[in-house]
Amino acid sequence: MKLTSRYEQTSCRLVLEGLPDLSAGQSSQTIGILTGFSLALAGKTELEGQRDHLQALLNVVLPYARGLISGVARPQGAEDVPVAIRPVDGQHELELRSSQPNTPPLRLPLDDAELSDLVRCLDRLQLDPQVAVPLQWPAPQPLRRSELRHRLPLARRVAAPLTGIAALLVAGVLASLLPTPKPPASAPAAVSTPARGG
Amino acid sequence: MADAPVQPQRSLSRRGLERLDLLLLSAEALDLNGGEAMVWLSEEMGLTDLFPNRVELWKRRCSNPLRRTTRRDRITEAEADGLIRILNALADRLYPMLRSLLSSAEPPQLSEQRWALFRGRLQELLKERFNPRRGGVQRLLDPQEGPQLCRELIQTMALSAGSGGFTRLKASLMDAAA
Numbered sequence: 272m273k274l275t276s277r278y279e280q281t282s283c284r285l286v287l288e289g290l291p292d293l294s295a296g297q298s299s300q301t302i303g304i305l306t307g308f309s310l311a312l313a314g315k316t317e318l319e320g321q322r323d324h325l326q327a328l329l330n331v332v333l334p335y336a337r338g339l340i341s342g343v344a345r346p347q348g349a350e351d352v353p354v355a356i357r358p359v360d361g362q363h364e365l366e367l368r369s370s371q372p373n374t375p376p377l378r379l380p381l382d383d384a385e386l387s388d389l390v391r392c393l394d395r396l397q398l399d400p401q402v403a404v405p406l407q408w409p410a411p412q413p414l415r416r417s418e419l420r421h422r423l424p425l426a427r428r429v430a431a432p433l434t435g436i437a438a439l440l441v442a443g444v445l446a447s448l449l450p451t452p453k454p455p456a457s458a459p460a461a462v463s464t465p466a467r468g469g
Numbered sequence: 470m471a472d473a474p475v476q477p478q479r480s481l482s483r484r485g486l487e488r489l490d491l492l493l494l495s496a497e498a499l500d501l502n503g504g505e506a507m508v509w510l511s512e513e514m515g516l517t518d519l520f521p522n523r524v525e526l527w528k529r530r531c532s533n534p535l536r537r538t539t540r541r542d543r544i545t546e547a548e549a550d551g552l553i554r555i556l557n558a559l560a561d562r563l564y565p566m567l568r569s570l571l572s573s574a575e576p577p578q579l580s581e582q583r584w585a586l587f588r589g590r591l592q593e594l595l596k597e598r599f600n601p602r603r604g605g606v607q608r609l610l611d612p613q614e615g616p617q618l619c620r621e622l623i624q625t626m627a628l629s630a631g632s633g634g635f636t637r638l639k640a641s642l643m644d645a646a647a
Contacts, residue, residue, distance in 0.1 A: 384572035394633030
C-alpha cells in the first residue's frame with residue numbers, strides 16, 4: 272500500500288511517497304522505504320527525485336540556512352553532488368545538476384521567504400513520526416570564529432591593528448626627536464692608586 | 470557545516486544573550502501584544518517553573534548588557550532554552566508577517582511601508598529600554614546601517630520559526646565571538 276506524506280508552506284510543497292518497511296517492525300502507516308519525492312517551489316518547475324536527491328537537498332539547504340541565521344551566507348554543495356546552493360545578488364540560487372551527461376544544471380532563484388518556506392518543510396519532514404526513511408540530518412553547530420570573520424567589514428577588522436601600528440610609529444618618531452642626554456662636561460676625577468700596604 | 474563540537478552544558482555568551490533579547494524585542498515590535506503573548510506562551514509551554522510570572526520573565530531578559538537597566542546575574546542554560554523556546558513559538562505565530570516582509574513578490578510600496586512600520590516600532594522600543602550609548606544600539610538606530618540589521622533580525626526569526634528552528638537558533642546564539 273503506497274503512502275504519501277505532504278509538507279506545505281506557502282510557496283513550497285514537498286510530497287514523499289513510499290511504503291512501510293514491515294520487516295523492520297514499522298507500523299503500516301509509516302513510510303520506511305521512499306519510492307520518490309516531489310518538490311514544487313512557487314512558480315518554478317516541479318522537481319522529482321529519489322532518496323539520494325532528497326539527501327543531497329537537505330545536505331546543502333540546512334547548513335546554508337544554519338549559516339544564514341548567523342548572517343553568514345556560505346555556498347554549499349561541492350562540484351560532484353547533485354544539489355548546490357549559493358547566495359546571488361541578495362537572493363539564493365538552488366542548482367540542481369542532472370546525472371545525464373551534457374544536460375545543463377537547472378538554476379532556481381529563491382528569495383528569503385521562499386528559502387525559509389523550503390527550510391520549514393524540511394524541518395517538518397525531519398520531525399515527522401510517520402516517516403522513518405534512513406536520512407542523515409546535519410545537526411546545527413555553533414560557528415567558529417574563523418567562519419564568522421568575514422561578517423565584519425574589512426575596514427572595521429583592520430582598524431584596530433592599523434591604529435596600533437600608527438600609534439607606535441608616531442611615538443617612535445616623537446621619541447627620536449627628543450635630545451639625547453649629553454655626557455657630563457667635567458673630566459672624570461683622577462683616580463689615585465691605592466697605597467700598597469706594607 | 471562547522472565541525473566545532475557542541476557543548477550542551479554551556480550557557481549563552483554575552484553576544485548570544487544580546488541577540489536573543491533583540492529578537493524578542495523584534496517580536497514585540499511586530500506584534501503590539503507581543504509582551505503579553507510571551508507570558509501566555511510561557512504558561513502554555515509549561516515554563517512556569519522557570520518563569521513563574523511576568524516579572525521573572527522580564528528579569529531574565531534584563532541580563533542583556535545592552536539594556537538600560539541591566540542585571541549582572543548570568544542566565545542559566547535552562548532559562549536561556551526557555552527564552553529560545555518562547556521566541557521559537559512567537560516566530561511561528563508571526564511567520565506570515567515575517568514571510569511577507571522577506572518576500573520579493575510583495576508590491577514594493579506596501580513592503581516598504583511594512584518595513585518602515587516595523588523599524589519605527591523597534592526604534593521606539595530600543596530608545597525606551599536599551600542603553601543608547603552602546604555601539605550595538607547605535608548601529609540599529611543608524612539610518613544607514615539600521616535597515617540591513619533589521620532585515621537580518623527578521624530573517625533570523627523566519628529561520629527560527631517552526632519545528633527545527635529551536636536547535637538552529639540555539640546553535641547560532643552559541644557562535645564564537647566574532
